[in-house]
Amino acid sequence: xxxxxxxxxxxxxxxxxxxxxxxxxxxxxxxxxxxxxxxxxxxxxxxxxxxxxxxxxxxxxxxxxxxxxxxxxxxxxxxxxxxxxxxxxxxxxxxxxxxxxxxxxxxxxxxxxxxxxxxxxxxxxxxxxxxxxxx
Amino acid sequence: xxxxxxxxxxxxxxxxxxxxxxxxxxxxxxxxxxxxxxxxxxxxxxxxxxxxxxxxxxxxxxxxxxxxxxxxxxxxxxxxxxxxxxxxxxxxxxxxxxxxxxxxxxxxxxxxxxxxxxxxxxxxxxxxxxxxxxx
DNA sequence: ATTTATATTTGTAACGATTACAAATTTATG
DNA sequence: CATAAATTTGTAATCGTTACAAATATAAAT
Ligand SMILES: [Mn+2]
Ligand SMILES: [Mn+2]
Ligand SMILES: [Zn+2]
Ligand SMILES: [Zn+2]
Numbered sequence: 351x352x353x354x355x356x357x358x359x360x361x362x363x364x365x366x367x368x369x370x371x372x373x374x375x376x377x378x379x380x381x382x383x384x385x386x387x388x389x390x391x392x393x394x395x396x397x398x399x400x401x402x403x404x405x406x407x408x409x410x411x412x413x414x415x416x417x418x419x420x421x422x423x424x425x426x427x428x429x430x431x432x433x434x435x436x437x438x439x440x441x442x443x444x445x446x447x448x449x450x451x452x453x454x455x456x457x458x459x460x461x462x463x464x465x466x467x468x469x470x471x472x473x474x475x476x477x478x479x480x481x482x483x484x485x
Numbered sequence: 486x487x488x489x490x491x492x493x494x495x496x497x498x499x500x501x502x503x504x505x506x507x508x509x510x511x512x513x514x515x516x517x518x519x520x521x522x523x524x525x526x527x528x529x530x531x532x533x534x535x536x537x538x539x540x541x542x543x544x545x546x547x548x549x550x551x552x553x554x555x556x557x558x559x560x561x562x563x564x565x566x567x568x569x570x571x572x573x574x575x576x577x578x579x580x581x582x583x584x585x586x587x588x589x590x591x592x593x594x595x596x597x598x599x600x601x602x603x604x605x606x607x608x609x610x611x612x613x614x615x616x617x618x619x620x
Numbered sequence: 621a622t623t624t625a626t627a628t629t630t631g632t633a634a635c636g637a638t639t640a641c642a643a644a645t646t647t648a649t650g
Numbered sequence: 651c652a653t654a655a656a657t658t659t660g661t662a663a664t665c666g667t668t669a670c671a672a673a674t675a676t677a678a679a680t
Contacts, residue, residue: 365628365675384666397674399630404667421605423555424638426666438596449595460584461573463613470556472605478598500646500657519637532645534659539638559667561637 351376360413370395371406372415375430381419381437381446383427421446421472436471442480449473486511495548505530506541507550510565516554516572516581518562556581556607571606577615584608 353372354364362368370391375382382390384403392398407428410416419427421439431448438447451471476485488507489499497503505526510517517525519538527533542563545551554562556574566583573582586606611620 363627363676367629397630401631401668402629405629418558420555420558423553423561424666426558438599441602461608461610463616464573465611465616466608467576467610468608470605470607472607473596473601473603475596475602476600481598481600498647498656502658532659536639536660537658540658559637 356415360415362409362413362415367395367398367402368406368409371403372410372430375410375416375428379431379448381427381429383425387428419446419472420470421474434469436473438473438475438477440477440480441474442476442485445477447477491550495550497544497548497550502530502533502537503541503544506538507545507565510545510551510563514566514583516562516564518560522563554581554605554607556609569604571608573608573610573612575612575615576609577611577620580612582612 353369353376357364357368357372371387374387374390378390380386384400384407387407388398388400388403391403407416410428411418415430415432417429417432419429419437421427421437427446436449436451438449439445440447449471488504488511492499492503492507506522509522509525513525515521519535519542522542523533523535523538526538542551545563546553550565550567552564552567554564554572556562556572562581571584571586573584574580575582584606614620
């Protein structure tokens with residue numbers, strides 16, 4: 351996918367920083383924090399400011415090409431995948447897995463008459479790998 | 486229910502502040518923030534410190550009689566209900582509703598081989614009332 | 621090409637929620 | 651009553667985020 355194109359399509363001027371930040375989000379698929387994005391890009395973009403990372407992510411969210419993931423109440427993570435999906439966080443190794451869920455199952459009958467705009471599903475536990483390695 | 490008893494059972498000495506804070510959580514069922522708890526109790530307990538509210542909630546969570554609810558990434562809320570349940574937040578009036586969901590539906594087959602410890606379901610949208618009042 | 625305007629990035633200061641910490645107070649024990 | 655232990659309190663420190671204005675880069679006009 352052409353990132354500059356993708357940004358333009360969503361009314362975002364494709365500056366160097368914006369392209370690099372989106373590229374990181376989209377290719378790593380690791381649900382990074384602001385700090386992680388910054389630390390991973392400042393090598394390649396030595397003048398990068400953390401404020402730019404904050405501004406850019408806010409812009410991405412505004413234009414609808416990025417979403418936030420708040421599994422722990424003390425860290426905000428970012429995701430370039432916009433299709434509805436949930437997340438599993440391993441409390442042992444910290445890895446975050448994307449999980450699918452059937453939206454109908456979650457938006458249950460209790461919400462009849464309610465207008466559902468957004469659903470977040472967060473699961474915590476131990477991943478397969480950590481269980482077999484006894485971490 | 487006897488709150489002092491409930492705290493004791495969970496290895497928490499039932500001080501005046503602890504009882505009042507738990508009572509607020511349990512009776513209001515409003516998923517309050519630290520600030521809301523503080524503001525609502527400082528009238529009755531003029532010497533109350535916000536630090537005490539923080540300390541007490543941390544203790545409650547530690548002992549397993551309170552859980553956190555993080556729907557918005559910039560505010561932590563607290564809940565005395567410990568049974569697995571989800572939350573609906575109305576983006577119009579701000580009300581938070583408890584919702585039931587079938588755990589089996591959410592902990593889907595994708596998580597086969599994973600050990601699930603905790604599941605959070607957060608739904609945002611407009612509540613029935615706000616829709617009819619066109620808020 | 622040079623100037624002028626506009627958009628973007630950057631660095632620093634301000635902010636607010638949370639935590640660390642030590643003093644003060646309360647409660648339990650001898 | 652005296653002493654020790656637990657709890658609460660107030661203040662300062664911390665950390666993630668935001669506000670803001672200066673600097674830089676990009677686009678438009680002359
Ligand atoms: Mn994801
Ligand atoms: Mn609840
Ligand atoms: Zn793991
Ligand atoms: Zn509402």
